[in-house]
Amino acid sequence: DAKTTQPNSMESNEEEPVHLPCNHSTISGTDYIHWYRQLPSQGPEYVIHGLTSNVNNRMASLAIAEDRKSSTLILHRATLRDAAVYYCILKTSYDKVIFGPGTSLSVIP
Amino acid sequence: IAGITQAPTSQILAAGRRMTLRCTQDMRHNAMYWYRQDLGLGLRLIHYSNTAGTTGKGEVPDGYSVSRANTDDFPLTLASAVPSQTSVYFCASSLAGGNGELFFGEGSRLTVL
Numbered sequence: 001d002a003k004t005t006q007p008n009s010m011e012s013n014e015e016e017p018v019h020l021p022c023n024h025s026t027i028s029g030t031d032y033i034h035w036y037r038q039l040p041s042q043g044p045e046y047v048i049h050g051l052t053s054n055v056n057n058r059m060a061s062l063a064i065a066e067d068r069k070s071s072t073l074i075l076h077r078a079t080l081r082d083a084a085v086y087y088c089i090l091k092t093s094y095d096k097v098i099f100g101p102g103t104s105l106s107v108i109p
Numbered sequence: 110i111a112g113i114t115q116a117p118t119s120q121i122l123a124a125g126r127r128m129t130l131r132c133t134q135d136m137r138h139n140a141m142y143w144y145r146q147d148l149g150l151g152l153r154l155i156h157y158s159n160t161a162g163t164t165g166k167g168e169v170p171d172g173y174s175v176s177r178a179n180t181d182d183f184p185l186t187l188a189s190a191v192p193s194q195t196s197v198y199f200c201a202s203s204l205a206g207g208n209g210e211l212f213f214g215e216g217s218r219l220t221v222l
Contacts, residue, residue: 032207043199043213091207096165097142099152
């Protein structure tokens with residue numbers, strides 16, 4: 001099963017950029033890199049995903065290393081509402097999706 | 110509103126009782142998943158289904174069973190509940206393949222006494 005590793009926790013000051021790292025050294029060629037976040041007492045929600053190229057959407061940017069063994073989720077200006085657990089996962093063509101413990105992001109006012 | 114619905118939202122259950130958690134989606138997604146999340150921890154995959162008629166075991170399948178009779182429904186059954194199955198259960202769905210975004214339900218909080 002595909003595995004990812006992330007720091008347990010990170011802190012950011014409000015209105016500053018946040019770079020959340022993820023390592024996935026066992027990634028295969030057809031695995032997509034997905035990011036989800038879970039706010040307190042809610043189900044996880046989709047943030048962004050990509051295969052090889054960097055991706056941008058209204059919520060965040062995803063930077064994927066050239067060898068695809070790591071990626072970084074970038075929140076351009078952290079707000080208090082961005083305080084959540086962020087999960088980096090690999091989604092495979094055979095659809096067995098494993099979550100790790102994620103990174104708990106704290107945003108300091 | 111299109112999406113994924115779980116029921117019940119919350120349930121207290123005596124140990125040894127049978128319980129079925131329901132999950133329905135109207136997005137015509139091929140793949141569906143059941144996760145459990147214990148307090149303060151991440152999500153663990155219980156069972157999943159790539160398409161109607163097929164299911165697979167996840168990380169923690171023991172004590173749980175699933176069925177996928179059609180595209181929309183993916184019930185999770187605890188045949189004889191035990192206190193260690195106290196958890197929040199999340200159902201999710203997606204289009205098949207790596208490019209499909211996961212959509213999650215609101216969760217079902219189950220307490221087994």
